[in-house]
Amino acid sequence: MRILLAYVSLLVSLTAHSADYAVVMSSTSAVQTMGADKIRDIFLKKRSFEGSGRVVPVNPLGSDPVRIEFEMQILNMGRDEINRYWVNNHFQGVPPPTTQASLQSVKRFIESVEGAIGYLPIEMVDSNLKIIHEF
């Protein structure tokens, strides 16, 4: 019986899903965790504040696989739907979040700009960053 339990436990640990990506802010940020709904609102620019501080969303370029994953899992929107959303917002005077050319640039941006929030592969997260959500 013990062998069977150990086998089942091993199977569970092998098949358990671990997150590949993380939504991160600077390690100096006061924010500890954030739900997917709020992250979605921030990247759609429906929200600009967390607590009393401003947040600044940053994206990698549209072709980056991390961004495509983020759009599917957190924004829950396809690329056509996102394009439509930002075209509508262009008329309202709301531009999309700023973009950076590489994941390294996104990381530097989050480390350096007060209130910056972005997403990276989890293996890129170091002590300068704080994970506030995994996906």
Next chain:
Amino acid sequence: MSLLIGQFAQAQEGDYQLGLGYKAHEKFTLGGYFSTEFSQGEDLKEFVLDDVALLAYGNLSENISFLAEIESVGFYSYDFETNSSDTNTRPAIERFYADYKFSDYATFRVGKQITPIGYWNLQPINVLRETTSSPRLSREMFPKFVTGLQVSGFTPLHESIRYSVYLQNTGDMDAKYVNIAVDQHYGFTLEKTLSESWSIGGSAGRFREINQGSTRYFQLNSRFDKGPYTVLLEGIVDYHTAKLLPKVKSSSIYTQFEYRFRPRHAVIARAESFRDDRISLHEKIGVLGYSYRPQFPISLKLEYQWHADSDNNRLVGSFSVLF
């Protein structure tokens, strides 16, 4: 040490993107739109280059932003029945305002702005709509613009509800294209998100027409989006009061069904009822349309309108671009 966002260069997805404008600077964007329209019906055959507009917006500081828009309506038109043309190249101020974002619960907007009522008035230009025509409800039941102050944001009590309160106590900043000329207007809007697919809302307010009476309005709206389907339902009642005249009512309701049967292709059906007791009018309108967008900022549309008075039946086509 934290840096300002402006010290980071924006990655090059292009300074200009169709539908997103020209990013002249990290904090300043230029854009515009135009639409052309062809209508054919009983005693009607007309081409119009309509809505030629330019807009600019940006941030003056972390919390202050602005938007300016000028537009010429009916820029050029040609009537095939009389073989005559007309032009109107004089632009008017369509919107001109500044926002101060105090928090997610309170953004203050001052200047000429769109009245935040219902769905159509917030996306009033052809290219953003799925039919060339818009319901009469969005054109005739309340002033499309407010020149004054608006406060909006999430309600502190429940963040699934957004509010707007707006106030005007002067004439319009530029009355050239206003649908109803008013010198006083106040009201509020509430919008509740019930789920990712479904939202409901409503507005109530009062406006005073220049040299005429006043009107109170009560409006409700609901939007359902699921996959390729969108269903809109909206209704409004106006109570008009004028000196020495009895109080009269006008009302309008429509429902619209949209089915995006392929990416970039959609069919739209709309049924609308409009009643105005001031002029004893009761109009019923049905619209069946097709929309094709080779890219989202480019819209080609065709629709047929059935009116209770069949003399007003017409075929309408349009081509519009947001740039």
